[in-house]
Amino acid sequence: MSNKQPTQPEPIQPSVYQIRIKGHLDEQWTEWFESLTITLEENGDTLLTGPVIDQAALHGLLKKIRDFGIPLISVNRVETNETHPNRLKKEKKMNTSTTPVITIEMNTPQLSFRSILYRTIISHTVTYFATGISAAILLGYTTRMIRPDVAPIIRKITDPILIASPLFQPFRATLLAIVFYLLRDVLFSNRKGWLIMWCVLVVIGILTPFSASWGGIEGLLFFNLPLWDHIVGLPEVFSQTLLLSIVLTYWVDHPKSKRLHVILSMGFILAMLLPIISLLKI
Numbered sequence: 001m002s003n004k005q006p007t008q009p010e011p012i013q014p015s016v017y018q019i020r021i022k023g024h025l026d027e028q029w030t031e032w033f034e035s036l037t038i039t040l041e042e043n044g045d046t047l048l049t050g051p052v053i054d055q056a057a058l059h060g061l062l063k064k065i066r067d068f069g070i071p072l073i074s075v076n077r078v079e080t081n082e083t084h085p086n087r088l089k090k091e092k093k094m095n096t097s098t099t100p101v102i103t104i105e106m107n108t109p110q111l112s113f114r115s116i117l118y119r120t121i122i123s124h125t126v127t128y129f130a131t132g133i134s135a136a137i138l139l140g141y142t143t144r145m146i147r148p149d150v151a152p153i154i155r156k157i158t159d160p161i162l163i164a165s166p167l168f169q170p171f172r173a174t175l176l177a178i179v180f181y182l183l184r185d186v187l188f189s190n191r192k193g194w195l196i197m198w199c200v201l202v203v204i205g206i207l208t209p210f211s212a213s214w215g216g217i218e219g220l221l222f223f224n225l226p227l228w229d230h231i232v233g234l235p236e237v238f239s240q241t242l243l244l245s246i247v248l249t250y251w252v253d254h255p256k257s258k259r260l261h262v263i264l265s266m267g268f269i270l271a272m273l274l275p276i277i278s279l280l281k282i
Contacts, residue, residue, distance in 0.1 A: 014051035016078050017058065021046050022071035023189030023253075032064065032256075044191070045073060068255060069111045071189055111188060111252065113181045119251050120177035122268045125169040127243040129271035132165075135236035144232070149225070163278050166271045180248070188252045198245035206237050 025038055025046045036050035052058045058075075065072055135141065142157050155162045180187060180197070187193040206215060212222040215230050215237065223230070251260055 014053045016050065017048075017052050018076045018078055019048040019061070019065070020073040020075075021048065021065060021189075022073055024191055025070075032068075033061075049078075069115060069188070069252065071185070111181070111184045113177070115255070116181050116184065116252060117174065117177040119248055120180060121170045121173040122264050123248040123251060124173040124176060124244055125166060125271050126264055126267035127240050127247065128169050129166045130267070131236050131240040131243065135233070135239075139232055139236065144229070160279060160282060163282075164275050166275050169271075188249060190249075193253075194245045194249040197249060198242050201241040201245065202238065205241065206234070 019036075022045060024040045024044060025033075029038065033048055033050075036048040039047040039049065041047055052061065062072065062075070136157065183200075187197050190196070207217060209216050209218070212218040214223065214225075215233050220227070220230055247260075247264070251257065251264070254260070
């Protein structure tokens with residue numbers, strides 16, 4: 001009778017993959033991709049490198065990237081001389097000879113219109129309400145609105161329609177969301193996305209709208225009002241568009257930020273409730 005022990009099957013070694021995504025990820029994403037090395041490349045892409053145990057784990061990782069709304073560029077399996085896969089976590093860069101085995105090219109964006117619409121409505125309404133209240137207090141809107149030369153063309157601050165103005169902001173935000181969705185590849189997953197959005201809003205929405213509006217260049221030409229009346233409102237709209245750009249792009253790029261979601265949701269509820277309460281008291 002043979003005394004030889006049956007040989008144990010060798011454990012399956014995980015394959016090493018390089019996943020290239022569009023845009024740079026910041027440090028808070030490391031907890032979501034803790035098994036992978038995150039390398040920020042000069043061209044603006046991010047390279048995720050590390051061991052993946054099997055195809056099921058790979059598809060789970062790709063599903064996570066899709067659910068986060070991160071644009072996926074390519075996926076490559078690589079060969080490496082590294083004998084201990086756990087060391088990949090500690091290395092910032094790894095020397096590998098890359099042999100592409102599978103490549104998945106995805107040029108279509110993963111962001112849905114619904115996700116952009118939802119966040120645009122909340123972000124716009126909250127920033128509109130907050131900056132409007134602050135400007136009314138700090139910039140003396142009440143006094144300006146009752147001036148004899150201004151009163152015939154602008155509502156008083158106590159007018160019910162003006163009080164209800166926050167309730168109309170979700171409709172404005174819906175129009176903004178359509179534009180943001182069309183420009184999603186430029187505005188989101190881009191380190192300068194907030195700046196691009198702000199410049200678009202300031203230039204097209206404030207300074208050079210196609211209609212003659214207060215504070216815009218055409219408004220200066222068509223309205224026979226003092227220059228100060230055009231300038232005094234610019235801090236409010238500049239501030240609101242800046243806050244909207246920063247908050248919205250950050251929220252879309254960090255959809256799992258629970259703290260931001262709670263703060264903005266509470267602000268949205270207040271922006272809806274306070275005007276309703278004020279209208280009921282009239």
